Amino acid sequence: MHLLFLLLCLFSGLIEGSTSSEVQILLDLRNSLGITNSSQGFGSWFSENSPCNFSGVLCDSNGSVSEIDLYDRGISGNNIPFDSLCQLPSLTKLSLGSNLLSSPLTADIRNCTSLLYLDLAFNSFSGAVPDLSPLRNLQVLNISSNYFTGPFPWDSLSNLTELLILSLGDNGYERSPFPKVLMKLTKLYWLYLSVTNLEGEIPSSIANLTKLRDLEFSDNFLSGQIPPEISKLTKLTQLEFYNNSFTGKLPTGFGNLSELAYFDASMNSLKGDLSELRFLKKLVSLQLFYNDFSGEIPAEFGDFRYLVNLSLYSNRLSGKLPEKIGSWSEFNFIDVSTNFLTGPIPPDMCNKGTMKKLLVLENKFSGEIPASYAKCSTLKRLRVSNNSLSGVVPAGIWSLPNVNIIDLAVNGFTGPVGAGIGEAKSLYQLFLANNHFSGELPTEISQAVSLVSIDASFNELSGSIPATIGALKSVVSIDLEGNSISGAIPYSIGDCDSLNTINLAKNNLSGVIPVSLGRLSRLNSLDLSGNDLSGEIPASLASLKLSFLNLSDNSLAGEVPAALSIDAYSASFSGNPDLCINGNARFLRRCSPSDGGSSDKLRVVLTCLIVGATLLLASLAFLVYLKRRRSYDDARDRSAPKKSDSWDLKSFRILTFDEDEILKSIKQENIIGSGASGKVYRVHLASGKVVAVKHIWNSPAPTWAGAGAGSATSAMLATAAPRRLSSMRCREFDAEVGTLSSIRHVNVVKLYCSITSEDSSLLVYEHLPNGNLWERLHTTAGDKLGALDWDTRYEIAVGSAKGLEYLHHGCDRPILHRDVKSSNILLDEYFKPRIADFGLAKILHSAPRDSSTHVIAGTHGYIAPEYAYTYKVTEKSDVYSFGVVLMELVTGRKPIEAEYGENKDIVYWISRMIDSKERVMGLIDRRITKQWALEEAVKVLRVAVLCTARLPAMRPSMRTVVQMLEEAATGRPFAVADGEDEKVEVKLMP
Structure with a gap:
């Protein structure tokens, strides 16, 4: 009896000692994770003595820690104590996934030999993955979405024959062939190898993994044909291998994958037809875009009762879409753009009222838009451009409450633009170009306040532009070219603060050009040509920074504002015989008194003043020349460019300085930066204006004028032969001058002029006081x-x-x-x-x-x-x-x-x-x-x-x-370009 009591006491002491050591191990873990008493959800880690009461911790029947599950708990740390954790004798599950951990995965993890479940995914673990062969009991291994690098120990997986789930993807391992060792893991039902830098071909032994339900190896460098043996994986529900380099056809027997619900083979070089897919009746999502598939879409697709996503764009498919496609389930989107499909648009894809995207652009569809889509209130994108569609657009289409894009361009549509468009509060792009729309542009369009782009060019629209157009505060582009629109340009258009492009060419507009256009500070392109506009060109247009201006073929009269009388606009005023200029430009006649100019007496006075000023400037220039010649023989500032007898100044804008004022300011104390080609100087002009000057040497520069350190280009310039160096800098100079001299845009730096000599080139820009x-x-x-x-x-x-x-x-x-x-x-x-x-x-x-x-x-x-x-x-x-x-x-x-x-x-x-x-x-x-x-x-x-x-x-x-x-501004809908979003928008959660 006493012996039994002693044994019980000894056993109790062992348990207590074990518990005490396990508590310390967990406390070490707590400290490494920076968990404090105020950390949400971790109060028990400070108030309880038994680890079995710690949140996220489970114990076995003997009171020993068996599971640590801290998945998605917001914890962070960079030194996880794997060595001590692996001393927990009963630990079978360690789940630290979806946190902010950045520790390396040390070799100590190999001591966790009792582990059945290891999840470290969606963290920032880094370094090489150690040999995993001791973890022979593992059933779940998930280390995906980390920063692991180096070669992955594929061979060590041969011991992990109990694995059911293996997820290694989204890491930066070294490139390696597709690991054949995986074919020994016959119990696997989940294999995730996307973004693992795999290359080569899929082995035929993939057929060994008959229990697989999920197989993903997308975003790799795999090539060759899809092995026919893959058709033996009949339990697959998800198969993804997009963005590889697979070629050939879908293998015969692929239709045996009758349980397949999610199939994505997009962005490869697959060809052939889709006939093997006609047996996959459980498909939910099918994505095959950016391939070379041809032939018709199987008629059986129309009977798929679970299909909700279909992306087949950018192939060579032909024939008709099955009439009943998408009509059985809560269909989400279809994108079959850029193929050769014909026939009508299937009418019932929004049967369940869930469809968001109807994208069939760039095909040969015919007929009308089915009336059923006029009631599809969930629709966000309707894009049917570049087809052979016709008829009147169903009235309800214009007023869909959630639609972002209505793209009907390049078809044969007739009838009016519906007044219901005012109810389309989410509409931001309206593309109607190259159709036969007629009638007036409805006044209600001004109520579609989210509009960013309007393109209704080359239609048969008539009437006038709505006077309330100024309510469209977000509109960036308005293109109504090639219609029969008449009346005046509304004054309120000057209230469209965001306008960048206005094209009203080739209409029947009359009246004057509204002065309010001068308020559009963002306007970059203005085309009012081919109308019947009259009166003078408003002086307010001179304040705009236009890269394109066309007022030709109107009935404008009077003097062109001086700021517009430049060579860049030489073709902008033709076809207006009553226009004239008072500058030196030769593309229009000079103004005379009959044009409303000054009197003969005033003109004589002005002429005398001009002649006098010219003589004075010539005298001053001669004095400056003599002074400069003397200065060339004086001691030179070592930071100044070498002065020569001849400088060539080319101006691209109206200047208030000459080259001498620039040259004398190229001093060491004025340097504000340096680059691969030379230094940049801040120059304060006598006028009070400040400019920036880039100095580029045409010949090898002295050491003080070298490029900034740390630049790869600088290093190359420093070691180049003189002739090569000179050539490179000349090319850079020519590139910058050639580009900037022709640009007029508010968001591109202004180039005022260039000043060149045999050994130096200077570029004079506007100075931006807030740096870069x-x-x-x-x-x-x-x-x-x-x-x-x-x-x-x-x-x-x-x-x-x-x-x-x-x-x-x-x-x-x-x-x-x-x-x-x-x-x-x-x-x-x-x-x-x-x-x-x-x-x-x-x-x-x-x-x-x-x-x-x-x-x-x-x-x-x-x-x-x-x-x-x-x-x-x-x-x-x-x-x-x-x-x-x-x-x-x-x-x-x-x-x-x-x-x-x-x-x-x-x-x-x-x-x-x-x-x-x-x-x-x-x-x-x-x-x-x-x-x-x-x-x-x-x-x-x-x-x-x-x-x-x-x-x-x-x-x-x-x-x-x-x-x-x-x-992206607050309250505005977010969207991405069609055909470019299905792979990326799901990656970044809302």
């Missing part, structure tokens, strides 16, 4: 001046986007910047942005769509990923770089930081942090605090993610970027 965006976001100078509030950051984002949009879309020939970065975005006194530094710019000539340049240019952290596999640079490369700038604005972080991991950048870092709303909000710069600002910042971050898509084709155009940014 990089300085304001990332330097101590910016901190001293105060953090940029969100409203300012947002305006910088929109303004910069508009500058790039103009370069890409607003010039006669699109211009590539090729070095978009925050330090090349300058800020004026009101923090309005200017795109600057066009030394790397490239004009894209009228060439095929893939026109590009093969010169690698740009700055580390901003360079698009296509440089890794091609030298081709397109406008989408600028879009990528701008996306990085947006990320800087939203997060306040630099493009390259140590925290992101070795060889990683802000794009990679953000892509790993956007799996939950909480983590997304954690990305926002902490200096942004107001709720409305946080909401807008998240929307802008969404745009940034789109801009930095891995594939250039998936990035929106800058025109779309501008629209999305403007829609």
Whole structure:
């Protein structure tokens, strides 16, 4: 009896000792995670003695810790004590997923030999993954969405034969062939290998994994054909391998995957028909876009009763869409754009009242828009452009309450634009061009206050422009060219504060040009040609910064305002015989007294004054010349460019200074910056104005004029041969002058003139007193001046986007910047942005769509990923770089930081942090605090993610970027470009 009592006491002591040590292990874990008594949900970790009472902790029947489940608890830490955790003898489950942990995964994890369940996903664990072979009891291993690098220990998985779930994706492992060792894990029913840098072909032994229900290996470098053996995985419900390089046809027998609900093989090079898919009756989502599939869509698709998503765009499919497609379930969207489909649009896809997107543009559909869609109140995008549709648009289409885009362009529609459009409060893009719409533009259109773009060009519209058009405060573009619209241009159009483009050409407009147009400070393009406008050109137009102006073929009279009498507008006034000018331009006749000019007496007086002033200026110029010649022989300021006998000044705007005033200010004390090509100086002019001067040496510069340190370009210039150096700098100078001299845009830096000699070149710009965006976001100078509030950051984002949009879309020939970065975005006194530094710019000539340049240019952290596999640079490369700038604005972080991991950048870092709303909000710069600002910042971050898509084709155009940014303002709908959103919008949670 006494012996039994002693044994019980000894056993009790062992249990108590075990419990005590386990408590200490958990307390060590608590401390490593920075959990305090005030941490929400962790009070029990401070008030309880038994670990079994700690929240998130379970014990077995012996009172020993068996499970630690802290999934999505908002914990953080960078030194997880795996060594002590693995000393818990009964630990079978460790779940730390979806937190803010950044610890390396140490080799101590191998000591957790009792583990059945290990979840570390959606954190910031880094470094190499250690050998996992000791964890032979594991049934669940999930380490996806971290920052793991180096070679993955694939061979160690051969011991983990009990695995049911294996999720390794969204990490940065070294490239490796598809691991055949996985084929031994025959108990797997979930295998997630997306974004793991796999290459090569899928082995035929994939057939061994017959229990698989979910198989995902998207966003890799896999190639070859889909193995026929995959058809033996008959339990699959989800199969995703988008964005690889698979070729060939869907294998025979693929239809045996009868349980398949989610199938995504988009963005590959697959071909053949879709006949194998006709047996997959349980499909919920089918995405095959960006392939080379041909033939007809199987008629059986019309009987699929669970189908809600269908994306087949950008293939070569033909024939008709099955009439009943999408009619059985709560259908969400269809996108079959850019194919060769014919026949009518199926009428019943919104049967259940859930459809959001109807996208069938760029096909050969015919017939009318089915009347059923007029009642589809959930519809957000209706895009049927570039087809052969006809008839009258159902009246209810115009008034759909949630529709963002109505795109009916390039069809044969007739009838009026419905008055119900005033009820479309969410509508921001209205595309009606190249149809046969008739009647008046309804007055109610002014009530569609979210409108950003209106394009009803080349129709048969008549009547007048609604007098209330000024209510459209957000409209950026109005294009009504090629109609029969009459009457006057409404004065209220000057109230459309956001207008960038107005095209009213080739109508029957009469009356005068309204003075109110001069209030449109953002207006960049104005075309009123081919009308019957009369009267004088308002002087207020001179205040606009127009890159395009066309007032030709009207009945205008009188003197052209002096500011418009420049060569850039030489073709803007033809066909107006009663117009004249009083300047030196030769593209119009000079004004005479009969034009309402001054009297003969006054003209004589003015002529005398001009002659006298000319003689005086000539005398002064001669004195300046003599003085300058003497100064050339004097001691020179070592920081000044070498002065020669001949300087060539080319002015691009009206100047209030000469070259001598610039040259004498190129001194060491005036330096405000330096770049790869030379130094930048601040010059205070006698007029009180301040300009910035970039000094570029045409021959090898002395050491004091070298490029700034730390630049790859600088290093190259420093080691180049003199002739090569000179050639490179001349090319940079020519590029910048050629680009900037022709640009007139409020968000592009102004170039006043160039001054050149044999050995030096100077570019004189407007001076921007608030420096550049990089300085304001990332330097101590910016901190001293105060953090940029969100409203300012947002305006910088929109303004910069508009500058790039103009370069890409607003010039006669699109211009590539090729070095978009925050330090090349300058800020004026009101923090309005200017795109600057066009030394790397490239004009894209009228060439095929893939026109590009093969010169690698740009700055580390901003360079698009296509440089890794091609030298081709397109406008989408600028879009990528701008996306990085947006990320800087939203997060306040630099493009390259140590925290992101070795060889990683802000794009990679953000892509790993956007799996939950909480983590997304954690990305926002902490200096942004107001709720409305946080909401807008998240929307802008969404745009940034789109801009930095891995594939250039998936990035929106800058025109779309501008629209999305403007829609990101509080209370405005957010949308992305069609055909570009299905892979990215789900990644960034709302």
